[in-house]
Amino acid sequence: MRDRVWIVAGLLLFLAVITYPFWHGVEARATSQPPVLVLPAHEKECVAPISYMRTSHMKLLLDWRNSVVRNDQRKYVSYDGKVYDMSLTGTCMKCHEKKGFCDRCHEYAGVGTPYCWNCHVDPALAEVKRP
Amino acid sequence: MKFTRREFVELSGACLVALSGRKVLAVFTGAKESEAASTGEATSTKKRLGMLIDTKKCLRAQNCTKCIEACDQAHNIPVFQNPAHQIKWIWEEPFDDLFSPAETQYLEKDRKDVLTPVLCNQCDEPPCVRVCPTGATWKREADGIVMMDWHRCIGCRYCMAACPYGSRSFNWVDPRTGLKTLNPDFPTRTQGVVEKCTFCAERLDKGQLPACVEACPEKAMVFGDLNDPQSEIRQLLASSYALRRRPELGTGPNVYYLI
Numbered sequence: 001m002r003d004r005v006w007i008v009a010g011l012l013l014f015l016a017v018i019t020y021p022f023w024h025g026v027e028a029r030a031t032s033q034p035p036v037l038v039l040p041a042h043e044k045e046c047v048a049p050i051s052y053m054r055t056s057h058m059k060l061l062l063d064w065r066n067s068v069v070r071n072d073q074r075k076y077v078s079y080d081g082k083v084y085d086m087s088l089t090g091t092c093m094k095c096h097e098k099k100g101f102c103d104r105c106h107e108y109a110g111v112g113t114p115y116c117w118n119c120h121v122d123p124a125l126a127e128v129k130r131p
Numbered sequence: 132m133k134f135t136r137r138e139f140v141e142l143s144g145a146c147l148v149a150l151s152g153r154k155v156l157a158v159f160t161g162a163k164e165s166e167a168a169s170t171g172e173a174t175s176t177k178k179r180l181g182m183l184i185d186t187k188k189c190l191r192a193q194n195c196t197k198c199i200e201a202c203d204q205a206h207n208i209p210v211f212q213n214p215a216h217q218i219k220w221i222w223e224e225p226f227d228d229l230f231s232p233a234e235t236q237y238l239e240k241d242r243k244d245v246l247t248p249v250l251c252n253q254c255d256e257p258p259c260v261r262v263c264p265t266g267a268t269w270k271r272e273a274d275g276i277v278m279m280d281w282h283r284c285i286g287c288r289y290c291m292a293a294c295p296y297g298s299r300s301f302n303w304v305d306p307r308t309g310l311k312t313l314n315p316d317f318p319t320r321t322q323g324v325v326e327k328c329t330f331c332a333e334r335l336d337k338g339q340l341p342a343c344v345e346a347c348p349e350k351a352m353v354f355g356d357l358n359d360p361q362s363e364i365r366q367l368l369a370s371s372y373a374l375r376r377r378p379e380l381g382t383g384p385n386v387y388y389l390i
Binding site for chain 2: 043064065070072074088089090115118119120121123127
């Protein structure tokens with residue numbers, strides 16, 4: 001009977017350890033909800049069907065890049081027949097914003113920030129005159 | 132059948148000659164192909180873009196740097212005080228340094244020191260392309276522009292060593308730190324890549340002239356297709372004597388200077 005205090009303390013420690021991930025999540029305010037993306041206000045359609053964009057926008061961007069830089073071909077005809085200029089800043093970022101859209105989803109998915117932004121300009125940044 | 136050592140050696144020799152004969156044949160026929168390609172006549176349906184800079188007109192507007200400013204603005208070219216860090220697409224050199232000194236030795240001092248615009252010569256046989264290990268720079272078939280793919284450049288700087296005109300610059304520091312404003316129409320570059328003039332390939336696609344040509348108030352720069360005898364640049368070259376920078380190196384520069 002003298003061990004009771006040790007047993008209870010051990011049980012409590014055990015509970016604390018196995019429920020730690022849960023408390024950590026609560027403390028970090030993590031949720032299972034997907035991020036709330038800021039969608040373009042006046043546009044309904046992306047340059048390709050949304051299911052394709054969700055999974056393969058990086059591939060589309062690389063195709064655009066090769067087409068423009070290596071094949072000198074700058075026009076893209078979308079699935080619904082619209083013609084777009086193949087440009088990351090000039091087309092994607094006309095409709096989407098970097099911070100509330102690209103960055104938010106990439107952060108959620110643990111992708112980080114693609115290095116493209118080292119060179120390609122976020123139009124929101126271009127408006128700020130630098131010293 | 133008896134096969135002597137002597138016969139064996141003779142037969143081996145004959146085989147070797149036959150094999151090397153094919154190689155020799157390939158060299159000769161191959162050489163013919165590349166000869167046809169480099170004369171330009173065989174490829175006359177293709178464009179060969181070139182530029183002519185009229186130094187007399189340029190001289191009229193001393194201290195004018197409009198062409199350089201227009202290029203800097205169009206391509207987000209940073210300004211750094213340290214000469215080793217400077218990025219140059221179109222820049223100025225004293226007239227004297229452009230051509231070999233023998234041709235200018237009796238010129239007046241003022242005339243020698245006059246600053247003249249220089250840019251990538253978009254060579255016919257670009258040495259930078261030969262040495263690039265990643266294919267990040269290449270000669271466009273259709274119009275002869277020596278293009279850059281900044282996505283592929285690994286910053287090895289072989290091309291800079293190969294270029295006899297100093298037309299290529301390396302980003303030693305983040306170019307964005309040297310920019311006052313960012314032009315969203317053209318990506319900047321990043322630390323660790325090489326860059327150079329591309330005759331404004333992105334503007335040509337939209338049917339515009341290169342930014343420097345458009346900006347020149349004296350109309351001293353003429354841009355056009357050297358393979359088209361009717362083009363303005365060919366007409367001017369037909370009626371006046373023009374120089375190219377160091378053609379003796381065999382690079383086949385496509386930027387001409389009217390003297």
